[in-house]
Amino acid sequence: MNKIGFGFLRFQKTGNDYDWSAIREMTDLFLDSGGRYFDTCYTYLNGASEEAIRRCVVNGRSRSGVQICDKLPGYLCRRPADALKYFDEMRLRCSADYFDVLMLHWLNAKNYEIADRLGQFEFLEEQKKAGNAVRIGFSYHDSAELLDRILTEHPNVDVVQIQLNYLDWDSAGIQSRLCYETCVKHGKKVIVMEPLKGGTLSSLPGEAEQALRAARPDWSAADWGLRFAQSMPEVETVLSGMVLPSQIRQNMAVPAVLTEEDRKTLFSVRGIITGKTSVACTGCRYCETHCPQRIPIPDYFAMFNELCRSPEDGWKILPSYESMSASRGRASECIGCGQCAEHCPQHLDIPRIMKEAAAALESA
Ligand code: SF4
Ligand code: SF4
Known part of the structure; x- marks a missing residue:
């Protein structure tokens, strides 16, 4: 069944x-x-x-x-x-x-x-x-x-x-x-x-x-x-x-x-998975339309997770980030307004995490 x-x-x-x-x-x-x-x-x-x-x-x-x-x-x-x-x-x-x-x-x-x-x-x-x-x-x-x-x-x-x-x-x-x-x-x-x-x-x-x-x-x-x-x-x-x-x-x-x-x-x-996952974002995209900076929040969080899980794959992940952020807001352009977080079913502190993601994804 x-x-x-x-x-x-x-x-x-x-x-x-x-x-x-x-x-x-x-x-x-x-x-x-x-x-x-x-x-x-x-x-x-x-x-x-x-x-x-x-x-x-x-x-x-x-x-x-x-x-x-x-x-x-x-x-x-x-x-x-x-x-x-x-x-x-x-x-x-x-x-x-x-x-x-x-x-x-x-x-x-x-x-x-x-x-x-x-x-x-x-x-x-x-x-x-x-x-x-x-x-x-x-x-x-x-x-x-x-x-x-x-x-x-x-x-x-x-x-x-x-x-x-x-x-x-x-x-x-x-x-x-x-x-x-x-x-x-x-x-x-x-x-x-x-x-x-x-x-x-x-x-x-x-x-x-x-x-x-x-x-x-x-x-x-x-x-x-x-x-x-x-x-x-x-x-x-x-x-x-x-x-x-x-x-x-x-x-x-x-x-x-x-x-x-x-x-x-x-x-x-479960402990192994939790230990390796930085952001518990499910990719539902409920947050995205509320962002005045047009930041593709779940996509950046997915990249951030991937980077934390496999830092050796940065050579693949960082160019993808650059290519996506060329036409959308960059992670560092987050103004911390918090409009996204109000709509997140996972109760994620998106403005705080976005700062960490920006530091990781824009470090190169
Ligand atoms: S806190 Fe940042 S990511 Fe969230 S809506 Fe505001 S600008 Fe966009
Ligand atoms: S609303 Fe929360 S869980 Fe859904 S995509 Fe945005 S950050 Fe991820």
């Missing part, structure tokens, strides 16, 4: 537009491989993610056997009536009368206050009653304590989307385990995001890679991460932002099975 869902979040433009036929082909491949769950959000790719749902998932296809989850940006609402305005736009962009899962996007303490004040949970319930949503829920980026409060105050949600992976399982910041256990306590099904921490767990430091290979020679680093997330009993779907047909083939072949022995092996390499 496989629980992989297709996250429409990481497609990149080819020139000025997206390669819609390539996305359509990947959608076909995903469905042919037994996949059924597609995940989008009003804000993903500035609306192009919902357009991809319309063009590649909905148009010319029966909805039978296909599940679409869309997320409402409740934090953009000023009045209760705004929720309907966004919801109508979401349905129009996706060309969908209803969503199989309708979520509030990105609940944290600040956004929960807005959702509560503007009656957005009641709005979700109305849509479910009207047949415009089969199930309702929210995606979540805050503490397990707040999650417990939300689920106590709003017991009618069906599903919760949380960040869950073996590296964040016991972390004090992301609290994967505690959030998962809170969902279980309230009888909610779990949708997993970031099972590979934005790719961090697909390419491991050599020592960690070797330890996992010794235990299971046929499994890739990504296999381990996807098995871990899928093996949780109350996890219904594990989202993967796949961008290549080969990733779809590979991920759809990974079963939802992990033995207790495998789990111990996996936990034993």
Whole structure:
């Protein structure tokens, strides 16, 4: 059994537009491989993610056997009536009368206050009653304590989307385990995001890679991460932002099975990975559009991580940095305004890290 869902979040433009036929082909491949769950959000790719749902998932296809989850940006609402305005736009962009899962996007303490004040949970319930949503829920980026409060105050949600992976399982910041256990306590099904921490767990430091290979020679680093997330009993779907047909083939072949022995092996390499990863950036790009200096924050953090992990590869990494920063802001042009950090689900202190990245990437 496989629980992989297709996250429409990481497609990149080819020139000025997206390669819609390539996305359509990947959608076909995903469905042919037994996949059924597609995940989008009003804000993903500035609306192009919902357009991809319309063009590649909905148009010319029966909805039978296909599940679409869309997320409402409740934090953009000023009045209760705004929720309907966004919801109508979401349905129009996706060309969908209803969503199989309708979520509030990105609940944290600040956004929960807005959702509560503007009656957005009641709005979700109305849509479910009207047949415009089969199930309702929210995606979540805050503490397990707040999650417990939300689920106590709003017991009618069906599903919760949380960040869950073996590296964040016991972390004090992301609290994967505690959030998962809170969902279980309230009888909610779990949708997993970031099972590979934005790719961090697909390419491991050599020592960690070797330890996992010794235990299971046929499994890739990504296999381990996807098995871990899928093996949780109350996890219904594990989202993967796949961008290549080969990733779809590979991920759809990974079963939802992990033995207790495998789990111990996996936990034993966490210290190695954490020790070699400077910045826990998942590459979600939520921060980027808020930067007045047009700094490609996740790209620079990925380069910084690579440089810390393998300083001997500086001869490859530094020219890439120079080439990218020729048309975008340089790391050293960060003015420390902090607008990016407000939107970072990993709670990274981006201005501080950007200074360190600038020192490393511009040292030559
Ligand atoms: S703190 Fe730096 S990276 Fe962040 S938005 Fe401001 S200028 Fe951009
Ligand atoms: S810095 Fe934070 S918001 Fe920006 S891409 Fe990385 S994880 Fe996402």
